[in-house]
């Protein structure tokens with residue numbers, strides 16, 4: 005079957021030198037255009053000096069609105085920042101845990117960095133309730149999340165796609181129940197945006213964060229926070245700075261006068277080079293289209309699963325398409341050592357404790373690459389050379 009998305013391969017130089025660049029759950033391939041965009045940044049700085057800010061400052065909202073286009077957020081409701089952990093802490097700094105509504109619902113499968121920020125609020129009165137996984141730390145049951153929501157719930161913080169198993173959480177009923185109880189929902193969509201269609205307005209989610217290094221192919225330092233317009237207008241983050249103010253260049257001393265739009269989350273000066281890099285990724289993802297990316301992802305992940313079944317590997321990613329993200333996690337004896345040997349053979353993947361080897365094709369990957377990695381796994385397992393890796397030797 006011909007695959008129209010393969011025409012994008014020449015736009016991603018790394019694909020030429022790897023047997024399979026299948027680590028898009030961690031770092032998407034760099035678009036060739038990013039070279040030009042970063043040069044544009046350097047040229048402007050070099051040529052115009054301080055006047056470059058006239059271009060750089062509007063770029064913050066422009067970039068945020070580009071991400072907004074991918075998740076169907078209205079203009080002015082998304083803000084860029086360096087990382088999701090910081091964005092979460094900015095959001096949290098606008099909350100009050102002193103009253104009776106002080107419960108925060110998390111799952112034990114949330115990305116730990118984000119959860120740390122919530123646990124740190126216990127000192128300010130937050131009660132953190134952690135929803136457990138029933139299957140030993142891979143997936144979540146919606147029913148269990150719903151049970152944790154009550155009238156004392158302030159926020160439910162969930163990952164849309166779970167980083168360990170690539171399970172896709174059914175968040176719609178969670179959002180509905182949270183709203184019935186007067187609670188808000190914050191979704192971390194880092195493992196989803198750019199590969200799983202997201203429509204913040206249809207979901208009616210209150211807040212959403214995510215970043216660009218993975219499926220958006222936008223590099224590091226360009227993360228985003230969406231806030232539903234009515235929520236946005238009420239949030240006053242204590243973690244703030246001059247660009248959160250309506251008029252930063254008035255240099256007024258005293259209380260911050262929060263900007264009406266998402267600038268109220270901005271705080272200090274933006275990480276400008278990251279915005280240039282991010283835009284080149286967003287442009288391609290928008291042009292390819294998330295619906296087409298998702299369709300291809302389901303096809304390749306289904307194929308990977310049947311090839312894993314044929315070898316008798318444990319598949320830790322849910323089978324049903326509506327519960328599956330964009331990665332297939334496979335596990336077997338000495339899978340960690342196998343992951344290292346796959347990397348030596350030119351297959352770029354990663355491994356997580358309990359999840360196993362994460363194989364993450366994107367729109368530019370081919371069926372051949374997916375078949376080749378599974379064939380290499382079979383070869384390595386048959387070789388009898390795989391062994392246990394001491395836990396202390398774990399790297400990135």
Ligand SMILES: Cc1ncc(COP(=O)(O)O)c(C=O)c1O
Nearest residue numbers: 087088089115163167192194195
């Ligand atoms: C679900 C999820 N959230 C957040 C992050 C990263 O957070 P930060 O931008 O703070 O490094 C990752 C990185 O892998 C992730 O998978």
